[in-house]
Amino acid sequence: MKIVGTTGRDDIARAYIAEMRPGMLVEFCEAVEPPIPRSRKWVLIVSTMFGCPVGCQMCDAGGQYGGNLSADEILSQIDFLIARRFPERRIDVSKFKIQFARMGEPALNRAVIDVLRRLPERYDAPGLMPSVSSVAPSAGARFFEELADVKQDLYRGGRFQLQFSIHTTDKALRDRLIPVDKWDLAEIAAYGGAFYRTGDRKITLNFALAEGMPLESQVLLRHFDPERFLLKITPLNPTYRAVEHKLTSRIDPEASEGKIALIEDLETAGYEVLLSIGEPEENLIGSNCGQHVLRHLREQEPLSGAYTYSVASD
Template sequence: MLQVVKHKSFGNGVVYHLQTPEGYPIETTDTFLPIETINAVGRKTNILPGKDFGSRADRWMIGVSVMSGCPVGCKFCATGSKFYRNLSAEEIVEQVEFIVNNNPQFNPQDSKEFKILFTRMGEPLLNIDNFCQAVQELHDRYPFAVKAISTVGVRNPYAVQRLFYLASEIPNIQFQISMHTTREDLRKELLGKVDKFSLAELADLVRTWRRIKNNKGRKVTLNFTLVKGYPLEVLILRQYFDPQDVFIKLSPLNENKYAGQNNLIGVIEEQNIL
């Protein structure tokens, strides 16, 4: 059973530091936003007017870890400083149940959007069997939930096929790829030592994903944390990806000691005000 070590509250939610029975760290988040933020197309900022951050009855998002630590080693990510172990399917599901049970005044089914994001600690494609089992169990419990997976695109053909099969069986899976730059050489440098798919291979994955019946209406998100010296070149992006298939999300660099040690400087100066 997971234990709470500490937590930090902020304007629109809580971040929890949990730990496994043997004391390994896990990060789990409980956040919410106004429903109007669900459509981000054309938005030039993440600033919300006034102090209206919405509630869990609007957009309720639970972020879970699939590992304790991470072996990928992205240069700007504190999680990648250590890797302890994969989490079991039960431990992944338990994080969601912990957040839901911690908010008895809200019913996930009553939220205008209820979203489970596998975006905290760990790389899902390196824990694919436990990840898929957890998604299936969470779908059985919360069939209305959007499930969002984010990957750096680890070269693991078995995991990709498992993911494609899962998406063909379960609706409402949102696929996100951590890109951060369009330069192949710099992407390898920035996103750690694990072998990753090339841009051409990632584009093939996107096209295959979009052909899956459950995913035809949902674009793949390409995430870019913009860092000086690691460019996002629109012409290269357009060379590989069809705008009808992808949504581009730009984020500021989360400043931490690991980003500082690697002399990384963010391009977007405006930080999340929440």
């Protein structure tokens, strides 16, 4: 792997562009959450595919799918980030998250399971917490079976995070946003209900909320037990794809009234709700969820509120 570019700042987030195979680029990131020091929380976000075949309407990483990364290629991104800050491979960070969430749908790449099995022996990292976020593609059924096993074997008792990105409770709109054959809410609930064991972290249902996308507590209650599932609501980050599909964020990071009413309704239904606004600067860096610096470099036009940092070549 050869680093060919980087952008961002070390005190918030930094993205790296790397040539993984001749002519084939990936990108990966590291982030902290100011004012929490890196010694308490450090997040790595790595790619599992060259591009992504799913093509979610809000995601700049979608399209241009060029195949899956191998386990060694995924690990090489993690190795690089660790070597920069912890060359001894002793990662003394209370919460050391590794998210398989930059480019690619992890459930469509079984090498992710191999990586999850190898992480604990590869690094001395007592705070290690892998995080798998998925849109629940039907073709990932075998992956999910193996994921439940690896969690039980190596990460039980709250050391693993599983997230399903759903974005709306309306089936037709969800199909439009996430154009892949995928589990319906009942199937996600059945899998998640069995995946969760006492002591585990609750399974996250993520909604990057766009205007016009319903999030109905009564629909959720039909399927998801608030004892096993929590809700995470995020703004829709600025991406080229969101603009193309005329999607605008229902959550305004600056205003609070609408979001409080929505959250109150979900909390009254019994759910734990996280409103995750994140660092606005991450939008400008292009390191936020759904963003993709390589897409920005391909575009000729700037994008309002995003990707303003220059990319330095290495």
